[in-house]
Amino acid sequence: MASHPERNDARKGKKRGPPPRFPRRPDTGNDEWIWGWHAVEAALANPRRGAPLRLLATPEKACQIEARFGRLPALETADNGLISQNLPQNAVHQGVALRPAPLDEVDVASFEPRKGAVLLMLDQVTDPQNVGAILRSAAAFGASGVILQDRNAPRFTGALAKAAAGALEQIPVARVVNLSRTLEELADLGWRAVGLTGAGERDLAEVLDGAPTVLVLGSEGEGMRRLVAEHCDELARIPMPGGFESLNVSAAAAVALYEAARPRI
The missing domain is CATH 3.30.1330 (60s Ribosomal Protein L30; Chain: A;)
Structure with a gap:
């Protein structure tokens, strides 16, 4: 038999009223x-x-x-x-x-290898604050796009979007399965790959020549993985006369993008 909403509550000697009203439950995701x-x-x-x-x-x-x-x-x-x-x-x-509704996916073949064009490729950079800051620098210095590995990169929401301060909506981002194969594909399309590492023999300014370039940055600590580095046409370093061995990856990206944006004679 159905219970009546006003029946007596024997435990408290009070009548049960209608259930209280609660605000809409927050989303769990x-x-x-x-x-x-x-x-x-x-x-x-x-x-x-x-x-x-x-x-x-x-x-x-x-x-x-x-x-x-x-x-x-x-x-x-x-x-x-x-x-x-x-x-x-x-x-x-x-x-x-x-x-938001999700962003449309970007194919690497859509990046045009024009003179002076620059792409960023991030190898296992997983911190959303860093990726967001890198997107912001990419927008500021006119990069053509950013390439991330699908399974080793943060989602395009939350802290990443906040750190990007709107740049997530401006910079095309391609997620790929394999970075090494993507570098091969980009080479066939006319792109040159330059990996940034402290072990590079030449400074980045010496390596850049105005050709369409993919700047490849690895995660902090481990840097680029060996196979990704082997698919770069050249490895270059950012000179640091102050004596520090490395920069935060987002800072390194900003310096590299600034250098790449400088006009080449």
Whole structure:
């Protein structure tokens, strides 16, 4: 027999009322979110993404979003606490969080090997903060794109998007299965590969000649893997007269991109 919602509770001598109302449960897959104003704004403006799946914003940020993009069906007004519940702990969301549609995949064959063009290839660089910072530098210095290994790279959301500050939406990123085979494919298309390592015999400035170039950077600590290094046309070093043996990979990428962006005679 069905129970009546107002039946007596013998344990407390009180009547049971209707169940309490709770706010909408937060999503459990919080690695799928993008947060922070610049990252979210860039994702919403990116025509390569579809309609957002869910968008949380404080009233102030919701007004800014509607002023820029019009009324979006996915937009929900929420306070800072509810936004934080959907994100990793200590995420600095600035009053806005987005579950975006995925980015379209990029094929390496779409990178045009024109004079002065530069690609970045990251060999097992797994820290999202580093990858995000590298994307930001790639956008700043006009790189044609970034290539990551599919199984040894972070997802395109969360801390990575926040660190990239919108560059994730500007720089084409290709995920590939095998970096060595990809370097062979790029060589056939007219690209030259330069691996960055402290063991390089020449400085990077001496190696760069304005030809379309893939700059290959390895993870901190281990550097490039042997097989990837063997598929580079040349290995070069970043000179460091101050005596340090190495740079953080995102700093090394910024220095290398700056050097590659300098005009070559």
